[in-house]
Amino acid sequence: MEHARDTLAFWFEFASPYCYLTAMRIERLAAAAGIRIAWQPFLLGPIFQRRPNQPSPAQDAPPPEARYRQRDVERLCLDYGLPLTWPSRYPRISLLGSRVALLAADEGWAPAFVKAVYHASFAEDRDIGAEPVIAAILSALGHAPEPVIARATTPANKARLAAQVEQAVAAGIFGAPSFIAADGELFWGNDRLEQALAWATAKRG
């Protein structure tokens, strides 16, 4: 994928708590670095499913690792000053939200929508897989929900999200959040956000 040289692509999956941590921080850090963010929704489920015996870190982690993962997110939320209510059903289904986010990215309202979906899921424990919840988020942001959801669920937009997944795989992505700089350099994990922005800044000049 080609990007302008001052752009970093942020590949996010709404089910991922580490993407929540990134989504809430990336605008401020990118602005400070003078880097534009390309908001790229995608789904990890179809990627994990292609890995025989390679379980999903969210769904199939052994208990000590699952407990650790939740504690790690709790600590990071404390460090970042972010609210956290662990989703009562985890992971949440991210399909509709991701389809809407594709439109939002086209039309310039991705940051507000994406942050609102993460907040609903990880601060308010709302079921972001349910259409009424996505509709309520859209309404709160000033969008008439029905036409947006109708556009998000056309066959063409569904195919577009499937194509996002293929594009992610082609770029070497295997987890989320992931960041891709204009030169194709891939970074994985909320822990690499700062490094990815520094890379994008250094390569921009």
Next chain:
Amino acid sequence: MEHARDTLAFWFEFASPYCYLTAMRIERLAAAAGIRIAWQPFLLGPIFQRRPNQPSPAQDAPPPEARYRQRDVERLCLDYGLPLTWPSRYPRISLLGSRVALLAADEGWAPAFVKAVYHASFAEDRDIGAEPVIAAILSALGHAPEPVIARATTPANKARLAAQVEQAVAAGIFGAPSFIAADGELFWGNDRLEQALAWATAKRG
């Protein structure tokens, strides 16, 4: 495991490149924080083997993830100013080094020995699973290698390393590097070293 309140336990596996990154940084950062490090060698192999369908991240990662992991370590070495030559056989066998490291930790020479083993493996691509390599490292540090290796490979010391693994599992450890504060708080990954030291500092008072 009980530690003094100003101590952070550093659990390391010689096969892990992320432990190399930590081993080369931890003394300086711990000294700056006023925290003592308890050097705790252990083996990840027996822990991974207990996880059905839960492959080793080093040995069984799908190719994109394995490539990414190596690139990630390369970038971090550049950031930290550390040399890196990826081991031509990966992962290396860490058994003898870990047995010696237990003695080293008892006798106060763990930092020098542990760093020398990581340097041999990840900067010089030497086979740290081979006894002559461990012997050469010991010699270079001023230890007569044969008596040390003899003590390291007694049944009692072998059992002690096996007990380390059980202690790690009991503490919730599932990867390396891991850090455990005096209050039992667990941190996983080179990325969490600074956070673990900050935690240990805050809880010390």
